[in-house]
Amino acid sequence: xxxxxxxxxxxxxxYTLRDNTYRRMWxxxxxxxxxKAVQNGEIELKELKWEKQSVTExxxxxxxxxDNYINAIEHAEKAIPEIYVKDVMAHIISNGKYRxxxxxxxxxxxxxxxxxxxxVAKELGEI
Numbered sequence: 001x002x003x004x005x006x007x008x009x010x011x012x013x014x015y016t017l018r019d020n021t022y023r024r025m026w027x028x029x030x031x032x033x034x035x036k037a038v039q040n041g042e043i044e045l046k047e048l049k050w051e052k053q054s055v056t057e058x059x060x061x062x063x064x065x066x067d068n069y070i071n072a073i074e075h076a077e078k079a080i081p082e083i084y085v086k087d088v089m090a091h092i093i094s095n096g097k098y099r100x101x102x103x104x105x106x107x108x109x110x111x112x113x114x115x116x117x118x119x120v121a122k123e124l125g126e127i
Contacts, residue, residue, distance in 0.1 A: 015115050016114075017117070017127065025126070029073055035066035071123070073120055084112045087101045091113060092117075
């Protein structure tokens with residue numbers, strides 16, 4: 001079973017999202033370092049040109065604004081206890097295993113990962 005699946009314990013809990021929404025938020029959070037690098041000017045989107053790039057695609061890339069995603073992720077970080085933020089982000093971004101985190105047990109990590117992803121979805125208006 002993939003580590004990005006949310007918990008299913010019989011009934012749908014308060015922090016349960018649709019599977020597609022959950023996965024989309026997972027990958028969005030995993031791209032957070034890229035969004036921050038673009039926002040800080042460390043990466044230029046024009047550097048990411050493909051060989052066959054259309055005018056429409058160039059215009060779309062130039063209009064990319066990752067501020068909404070960055071703000072949603074940073075607000076969600078404030079909604080969970082500070083001691084779990086680093087481990088939750090490390091788990092999602094680097095796809096680390098739950099057992100690799102010594103500071104908390106696996107069930108606690110799963111709980112806070114699911115609540116963090118739910119909070120990001122709420123901040124973006126997905127639920």
